[in-house]
Amino acid sequence: MQYNVAELLKGPAGATRQFEIAEEPEFALEAARMLGPLSGSVRIMRTQDGVLAEVQVSVSIEAQCSRCLRSVPTDLEVRFADEYRPTIDIRTGFRIWPLPGEEPDEELVIGDDHVLRLDEAVRQELEAAVPVQMLCREACAGLCPRCGQDLNEGSCQCEPEQDARWQALRDALGQAATD
Ligand SMILES: [Zn+2]
Ligand SMILES: [Zn+2]
Structure with missing residues (x-):
């Protein structure tokens, strides 16, 4: 998900480009395995300071x-919008951002090559979803906590779990009866 926004940056605020997303992800998720390509769309609009990317992705x-x-298949869909700012003025070639003393969010920076990279933002959004x-x-029904039997496929031979406090009381009563 890389988009050259040089032409957009030369244009007026409000100018918009739309892209379809249909590609294999170039990243992995920690919490799940992706089964297919990413699909969706990106709408990139020139703003006063940079570009606004509105992203819709499903996988x-x-x-x-x-x-x-057990493995469970499902679909994820995320929608988000972020504004990205260029580091270099596309017309003059001067470095315009960040200004001295400013600490930019690295992920919201358009590279010196005027290419907008959305993979990391999409990865984070999907991971969170x-x-x-x-x-x-x-x-x-889950697994038996003692023997690991899948209780969806039938019950196991384990005794039902006993509440530890009742067990303590029974022990105390048993103790009293034998005294
Ligand atoms: Zn289950
Ligand atoms: Zn069991």
Whole structure:
């Protein structure tokens, strides 16, 4: 997702270019595996100070059910908008930004080559959009915490979990009965 915005930067504020996104991601996600290409669109508009990129991206992913650990396919979609600023005036070639003393957000800088790179922003947005508690289905029974049996496929031979406080009380009563 790289867009040369040199022509846009030469144009008036409000000028707009639209691009389709249909490409294999050049990054990986930590929380999920991507199953296919990125698709969507980018609308880039010249602003007073730089360009505003409005991005819409979707991708199919596979994440783990947080109860039974099975792979669950799902679709992610993110929409976001960021304004990016050029470091060099496209007409004069002078460095215009950042000014001395300014600490720019590196990700919101258009490179000296006038190329807008959106991969890192898209990666961060997708990463944040992966559901934290993914379930294969609402009623997923999960795994037995003792033997690891997938309880969706049938129950196991383990005793049901006993509440530790009741167990302590039973122990105390048992102790009293034998005294
Ligand atoms: Zn599950
Ligand atoms: Zn079990």
